[in-house]
Amino acid sequence: MDPPKEGSGETGISPSGKRLMKVKQEISEKMKRDKKEAKDSIAGRVSKRVKKKDVSRGSASLGPHSPSSLKIQEVVNLMVQAHGQKELARVCSSDETPETTPEGWFCIHEKYISKCHLRFPLPDLLLDLLDHYQLALSQLCPSVIRVINGFITRAKEEGVAVGLTELMSLYTIKESSSKDGGSGTYYHPCRPRLSLFKSSGSDDDWRKKYFYVKIDPTTVPVGRALSVIWSDISDIEDPPKLTDKLSRALFRKLYQSPNTWASFTISRIGSARFPERYNARFLDPIPAKDLEEKTQAPKMRPSFRTRSKSAAAASASRGSDKTQGGAFLSSLKEVLDDGSSVPVRDVNPVETRAQDVVPRPEVPPVEVNPQAARDPLEVEPPRNKRSQTDLGDRPTRSSSPSSRGGTVGWNFTHSKPGSILDDPWVWQPS
Template sequence: MSPPKSSSGKTVKPLILGVYGPHQPSILSAENIAEFRGSTGIPPEIEIRFPEAHESLENPPPGYGCAFEIFFSACGLSFPLPELIVKMMFELGFALPQKCPNFVRTVMCLQTLGEQFDYKLSLADFLQVYTVKTGRTKGTLYVNPLSGLKVFDDLPEKDEKWRKSYFFFPVNELTFGHLSISISDYFECGLICPIFCEIFSRFCSQGQIAWDSFSCERIRESTVRLRGRSLVCSDPISTSEMNYREERACRLAEKEAKLNMAAALAEGKARLPTKKSGSSAPEVGGTPASPAGPFELLAGATDPSEPLVIVIADSSDEPREIAAPPVSKEAFWWSQLPAN
């Protein structure tokens, strides 16, 4: 029996089943990839291949990873993947195509701002400003800012048909870099580092933080510079050896520091040209949440049929230490991460 046809007369490709599917087949072709490679500067030595009819996000060929075309064409991502992106995948236990485009944009823009102010943004830094949450679409993730710390107000509200354009790439040093990263049994974000507070306040009040100033060119050039520079980085404060009084005092200081960061951000936004449109809605596929919501970390699931788990760490006077369980790459959809 021939495939069904749409009302326009075009043949409709069947959906591809999967644990987090069904998925739409990729609409990319060899011709699309040639154009895409040229426009995003992906070097010829990195293999880019389009999925065959039976291949989807969940079943890349052995030794390959998967990514959406929009990450590179409209979010500034490049190969080798930035260290911060790779560490997120390892420490929080998710695969690249689980991210929504605005997730990638937020990470890349914050990293760019940091580099332009001679600072290397860490995963712990990022998680002091944004939380990672599960979206409405099963298996997808988006980011939500903490109260008063939403750096980018004007990210695109909707990206058209981006889920239909994905491709495969080999997992090697050309695509993941020369990082020797092992999956931690325990990831502690710690308390906010004063150095990060200072740098964040500086680039928010003095830097160019309007989304429309972050061209892919600006982001990619910053990423290249970052690989060759020795920059200041944070050293989060661990609470593991503090007594209750010490930790409470540090958390009160952290709360004050974040208020100062929010004030600096408000100052920076006041310098931006006023736009008629309101602030952007949450990323499509995400679920709205209170900006003052709890600090969250994405922990690994142990069964691919189970939903992703959000582990909550309160910033209250009675903090709870949490440990992200070891991540099994077989437990996550289409994860093709390098071996340790």
């Protein structure tokens, strides 16, 4: 190949080299396009997440809620049940959701009133929770309303002044999720071993029915603000809590059995929230910090080694098994001899003697036949029992000939041939 001429612009690269360079340029341009498309795709997904999470007033997004299925008459009945004015409530249109609540109104779910006994005006403890976490009322699951109503009721019945600090000392708040899309709503789980209430029933369909209520002194206490914008609490710290000791003391004070939600009736919750209306009286409330935990130290069972030592010591103090009986009798004798009682005398066993047999007057004496004594068919009368007056010293055996191998007592035989019934002195039946 001829070298390139000066000023001709030729580089002296072979055709194969040019084709290789062209392929490299095409690959480089394709990689750049792919990277740009990937970045655009990621940015689009992130933008959608941000828009879904940062929903504001007037947004067309419906969020996790579908249009409400409540009718006008149902809304009126709910307002009457909640001690509110029916003019202060209205149904939601098809394009209105809890996330699109207008200014001057707040959204409330049907389950709050019908199943959780929420009444107007809203309780201060509920407003404190919403204000601290910057949440809208419609972001709370029904279980939160139950916990707050039950917490207020038990505190009123026990005479304890409670607030957000005491509530969050026994409970925490977490974001909920479900197959229907519950992102943005929150529930109230209890802290470990501090469960005051047990819920009954399911609230899976609680998002389907809701309506708007106007902010008014009869619905929201004067001077209290109520947010209508949905927000996220991931960056919000929890309020200060009681110490572990005081938290346990508060739990023991408020806990009772049964603690199911069925025991918290409408009148019971209403009496705690509105004592004047229900003509109810309660104890004067004291601060929760004044509660003292009264716990007894658990009784520890002695270890196996300690029990073995105590058993051995007790056995040694009593003496061996062979001497326990004699020691007991000696101590019993000392007790009987003490004082003015007559001393116990040793009773010597009496030697067994043959008793004299005296024939009855009307029966003639019977002669003993010496030959009958050698009769093998002798009848031996029962032996006399030995004396057992003293268990410590056994009686000695009798030295009489009858007690050394012979029979004890006298053997009697009939001296005349024939039956004894033939004798004239034997009584005959008439």
